[in-house]
Amino acid sequence: MQRVREQLAGASAHGTERWRDAWESVLLASIAAALAWLIAHRALGHPQPFFAPIAAAISLSTSRIQRSRRIVQMVGGVLIGIGVAELLVALIGTGTAAIGVIALATFTVAVLGGAGVFGQGMMFANQAVASAILVVALHRAGTGSERAVDALVGGAVALVLGVVLFPANPLRLLRTAERSVLRTLAVAVERAAGPREQLRSGEDWTLTMGYTVHQQLAALARARATAHANVRVAPRRWRLRAVVDAENDRTARLDLLANAVVGLVRATMVEERPLPEPLTRQIDALGHALDQLATVEQPWPPALREHVLGVAETAVQYASTVRREQGATTTAILGATAVDLSHLLEAEP
DSSP: OHHHHHHHHHHHHHHHHHHHHHHHHHHHHHHHHHHHHHIIIIISOOSOOTHHHHHHHHHHTTOOTTHHHHHHHHHHHHHHHHHHHHHHHHHHOSSHHHHHHHHHHHHHHHHHTOOGGGGSSSHHHHHHHHHHHHHHHTOOTTOHHHHHHHHHHHHHHHHIIIIIISOOOHHHHHHHHHHHHHHHHHHHHHHHTSOHHHHHHTHHHHHHHHHHHHHHHHHHHHHHHHHHHHHHHOGGGGGGHHHHHHHHHHHTTHHHHHHHHHHHHHHHHHOSSOOOHHHHHHHHHHHHHHHHHHHSOSSOOHHHHHHHHHHHHHHHHHHHHSOOSSSHHHHHHHHHHHHHHHHHHHTOO
């Protein structure tokens, strides 16, 4: 029962954290949906312009990541779906068989045409087939062009609100993603410095840790792509282009650091004998340094940067001077990890 309560408490805490991260995007998407409906229904006189709020809300969704890409994929998918459905309904009508045929045809067109931005992820194909099915299920003659206009209205509202007026803060996106990676790396390194019995007993944990690290790196890559596009598409962010490009280049170094940490954890597990106490202290100090970087908002204070650089330099010196009969592999990887951490900090503007 205690374990169940702890799991529920953990799930609740994670849910609350996700809501804190998403509420601004959720509010903006909700406003966009209402505004798109208002424009299509009141200004254009469309009786049921459901594609307008759908396109606006799904384009913005719950995340600030890659809004412009989602808008293009959403609107493009809806237009493809409407076009294919309207053409085939005129030829084969509606009904059970028609739904299957039109879904197959729409998926085929979306996959064949899914090049460039349309081929990234499944948004384009999914929205195309969803739109096609809606057209068949709610078919009324002569509404194809009206629904296409509704989709364009929704996309335009999402573009104006999500990209022009209220674009994501690219530096915040990058730094949030970077702290998430650093937090995961800190947990991994600190556990590697713990008792060997605990580490060995949790060998499955290393698989989970490796998966989590690479998931965080994938999230960082999406944040980097979003920031790069943001300062080129959103007029309010043009002035940040040079700063964001420099930060983007710096955070690319996290890939090297993360892979070094994964190697360090694996090395501690395969060592046949207990690690020397000085080596364990160096690993533990490196883990605490990573945790401090993950906890403090960026840009990092000079004192913190100097402290972490000092920890990294001490680890490099230890790795280059200590006798390596015992823990040789782990010592070498520790030195490489410390070098990668130094490069990350030294590249900060």
